[in-house]
Amino acid sequence: MPNTKALKKTDKRPFTVIIEGNIGSGKTTFLNHFKKYDNVCVLAEPVHMWRNCAGHNLLGLMYEDTSRWGFTFQSYVQLTMLQQHMFKTPHPIKLMERSIFSARYCFVEKMFCDGILPAPSASVINEWFKWITTKACPSVDLIVYLRTSPEVVYQRMLKRNREEEKLVSLQYLREIHEMHENWLYHKTMFTCPAPVIVLNADLDKSVIKEEYEKYEPHILNKIAIGVRT
Numbered sequence: 001m002p003n004t005k006a007l008k009k010t011d012k013r014p015f016t017v018i019i020e021g022n023i024g025s026g027k028t029t030f031l032n033h034f035k036k037y038d039n040v041c042v043l044a045e046p047v048h049m050w051r052n053c054a055g056h057n058l059l060g061l062m063y064e065d066t067s068r069w070g071f072t073f074q075s076y077v078q079l080t081m082l083q084q085h086m087f088k089t090p091h092p093i094k095l096m097e098r099s100i101f102s103a104r105y106c107f108v109e110k111m112f113c114d115g116i117l118p119a120p121s122a123s124v125i126n127e128w129f130k131w132i133t134t135k136a137c138p139s140v141d142l143i144v145y146l147r148t149s150p151e152v153v154y155q156r157m158l159k160r161n162r163e164e165e166k167l168v169s170l171q172y173l174r175e176i177h178e179m180h181e182n183w184l185y186h187k188t189m190f191t192c193p194a195p196v197i198v199l200n201a202d203l204d205k206s207v208i209k210e211e212y213e214k215y216e217p218h219i220l221n222k223i224a225i226g227v228r229t
């Protein structure tokens with residue numbers, strides 16, 4: 001007879017929160033705020049994997065020539081985000097920087113709409129996405145949308161000065177912003193896999209801690225959505 005007690009323990013999925021937002025919106029900074037809680041598993045975006053896939057910098061290749069490398073990059077993003085979604089943790093709370101959903105609904109969708117990702121390539125990514133999200137991907141419980149202005153994140157991105165992002169324009173950030181707005185704020189495109197909390201992430205570092213703390217009870221699963229503390 002299997003030890004059902006152990007099975008029950010491992011079967012319990014953590015309360016899973018995905019942190020979404022434009023480039024430079026402060027997702028990493030937000031996640032760092034929650035590292036002080038020892039019952040929280042924090043998963044940063046696997047950028048290091050995208051920069052070194054068997055020695056290839058897929059992130060750099062994608063920005064240099066999106067038509068040539070867009071499909072390759074998005075395929076790997078989808079795999080690495082699936083790995084993050086399936087990552088098992090004993091902690092009751094799991095915070096993830098971005099998700100398989102924003103990869104598909106914001107970035108892949110934009111590449112396809114811009115005619116950069118050909119329809120056959122977009123279809124293959126989408127077939128994987130549909131199978132993964134119905135058969136393999138554990139569900140998420142809450143989305144935190146770090147809502148920013150493109151002009152604000154553009155300055156932050158320049159200041160952070162990531163090599164591969166030297167080719168990223170303010171116009172691109174405006175378009176990626178609109179993809180996030182349509183998905184998470186206006187909710188006119190695609191479905192949201194969980195309730196959305198919107199934070200004003202334009203606030204400067206010196207004061208944004210209060211904005212984080214306003215929603216800590218929701219993010220730490222101490223209070224249900226729709227209840228303001």
Ligand SMILES: Nc1ncnc2c1ncn2[C@@H]1O[C@H](COP(=O)(O)OP(=O)(O)OP(=O)(O)O)[C@@H](O)[C@H]1O
Binds near residue numbers: 203205
């Ligand atoms: N509220 C803020 N006020 C001012 N600067 C900020 C704020 N939040 C983050 N920054 C700065 O902006 C840059 C980007 O922040 P961060 O890396 O947290 O964003 P991100 O959303 O994780 O970015 P990416 O999606 O590109 O990984 C960093 O240099 C960070 O110090």
Ligand SMILES: Nc1nc(=O)c2ncn([C@H]3C[C@H](O)[C@@H](CO)O3)c2[nH]1
Binds near residue numbers: 047059077098
């Ligand atoms: N094209 C594309 N598709 C994605 O799914 C995706 N996810 C993140 N990024 C880019 C944004 C930052 O430069 C950098 C770190 O977030 O990686 C992506 N770019």
